[in-house]
Amino acid sequence: QRAIFKQAMRHWEKFTCVTFVERSSEESFIVFTYRPCGCCSYVGRRGGGPQAISIGKNCDKFGIVVHELGHVIGFWHEHTRPDRDAHVSIIRENIQPGQEYNFLKMEPAEVNSLGETYDFDSIMHYARNTFSRGVFLDTILPRTDENGMRPPIGQRVRLSQGDITQAKKLYRCP
Structure with a gap:
């Protein structure tokens, strides 16, 4: 470990x-x-x-x-940003009882994204079925892009470019 x-x-x-x-x-x-x-x-x-x-x-x-x-x-969870509804839908009926708090949207006064856009690729974004009542039930559904595709979410491989940029802004990195 x-x-x-x-x-x-x-x-x-x-x-x-x-x-x-x-x-x-x-x-x-x-x-x-x-x-x-x-x-x-x-x-x-x-x-x-x-x-x-x-x-x-x-x-x-x-x-x-x-x-x-x-x-x-x-960093807060990406899917709790105040502007999240323009990017994802939360499917409350599919969320495990007792886990609803993980999907609450934050108020603009509670969080500052430092001017960064919504980051589907963020390591801080949950996957589509996180805290789902069933493995095939979505709790977070990304909105379709201009090509009718839904971007993947929930990766746990690496920091996204957005994560890196936001951390550099937050800590005033050179």
Whole structure:
């Protein structure tokens, strides 16, 4: 697991100016742990002291850890942006009971996308069937593009160009 955590941190470092260092005496730090929430993290720094990233069962995969680190550095889920309804439809009846909060749309005062457009390819975007009542039931359906195609969503392979650009803006990278 430790190797995957380090690979995910190096991935952020490779494409942005965000750096992660092994803790020595720093007051604020990340702790990889397991919590009942499974794969989860708070968004952004939450005061001083430890900040837990929960890596639960089946979460110890490179792309999932990159996603959770995205939360730590200040990224919300892409599909919760205030402008999301212009890009995706949320199919509430297909969402597992108790998971509806994962699909709530944020208010403009709660989140700033720093002028970046909606990013279907973001590592922070859920897949079409995330938290679905059935594996073949969509919970998020991308709107069709000008060619009548629905863009793929939910990749957990790498940071998208949009993720990289937004992180560079957020952290004022050179």
